[in-house]
Amino acid sequence: MTQSPALPSSPGLPAVAFIGGGNMASAVIGGLIRRGAPAAAFEVVEPFEAARLKLRQDLGIEARPVASEALARCAVVVWAVKPQTFAEAARPVQAYAAGALHVSVAAGIPSDSIARWTGSERVVRTMPNTPALVGQGMTGLFARPAVTQADRALVEQVLAPTGELLWLDAEAQLDAVTACSGSGPAYVFYFIEAMTEAGVEMGLTAAQAHRLAVGTFTGAAALAAASSESPAVLRERVTSKGGTTYAALTAMEAAGIKDSFKSAIRAAQARAAELADEFGRG
Numbered sequence: 001m002t003q004s005p006a007l008p009s010s011p012g013l014p015a016v017a018f019i020g021g022g023n024m025a026s027a028v029i030g031g032l033i034r035r036g037a038p039a040a041a042f043e044v045v046e047p048f049e050a051a052r053l054k055l056r057q058d059l060g061i062e063a064r065p066v067a068s069e070a071l072a073r074c075a076v077v078v079w080a081v082k083p084q085t086f087a088e089a090a091r092p093v094q095a096y097a098a099g100a101l102h103v104s105v106a107a108g109i110p111s112d113s114i115a116r117w118t119g120s121e122r123v124v125r126t127m128p129n130t131p132a133l134v135g136q137g138m139t140g141l142f143a144r145p146a147v148t149q150a151d152r153a154l155v156e157q158v159l160a161p162t163g164e165l166l167w168l169d170a171e172a173q174l175d176a177v178t179a180c181s182g183s184g185p186a187y188v189f190y191f192i193e194a195m196t197e198a199g200v201e202m203g204l205t206a207a208q209a210h211r212l213a214v215g216t217f218t219g220a221a222a223l224a225a226a227s228s229e230s231p232a233v234l235r236e237r238v239t240s241k242g243g244t245t246y247a248a249l250t251a252m253e254a255a256g257i258k259d260s261f262k263s264a265i266r267a268a269q270a271r272a273a274e275l276a277d278e279f280g281r282g
């Protein structure tokens with residue numbers, strides 16, 4: 001398992017196709033354009049007119065409603081479609097892009113299915129999360145054996161605007177990535193929500209409580225990222241015996257919050273495996 005820093009893009013980026021032009025595709029394309037890639041470097045297939053109009057207005061991208069021979073010029077095809085529509089979307093694309101490197105950001109689709117549907121063994125399956133929309137994402141990636149080191153470098157270049165990238169050794173690990181970081185932002189929002197509600201109940205305004213909760217998570221995450229010490233040690237450093245933090249953590253332990261939280265993450269992992277079986281058919 002190796003972690004790769006986000007690499008800068010350049011005007012020399014080869015042509016890249018996006019099948020699906022929604023939020024994730026727009027975030028990646030917009031980030032690459034800001035790094036110097038021209039709008040002409042992208043081909044986008046997006047069936048919904050409103051989404052095509054948004055791409056034109058926001059990024060100067062002329063998306064197409066259906067797959068066409070224009071895809072043949074693209075070295076990379078990024079699949080940013082809903083899992084349940086992947087197989088159908090792939091049928092008209094295969095004729096034009098079987099020789100390309102295929103990168104999936106669609107949750108739950110096994111790489112075996114992607115290889116079968118696209119006609120290519122050069123498949124990288126990824127699991128991003130929603131902070132990628134603001135360049136602060138965490139993405140797990142798995143490459144099939146046919147993917148070369150040059151292909152990996154190209155994937156890193158394309159996904160650089162999304163945030164951090166973590167290469168995995170086994171595809172099965174993507175279920176754990178889905179449970180931890182893919183679904184993870186919802187867990188953070190859940191705790192921010194709870195902290196905000198508690199703050200209001202204790203006399204703060206909603207705006208004050210929200211600002212305190214968000215700022216605390218942001219600062220604590222930054223400290224954890226910058227520190228060489230484990231989260232357990234960092235926690236211990238702010239927990240004085242008999243103090244306020246001690247009281248809070250003791251209450252959490254008594255309520256079984258840590259065990260319940262780990263059980264919830266395992267439930268997400270199990271569901272990710274189920275979805276892979278469900279969406280991978282076809």
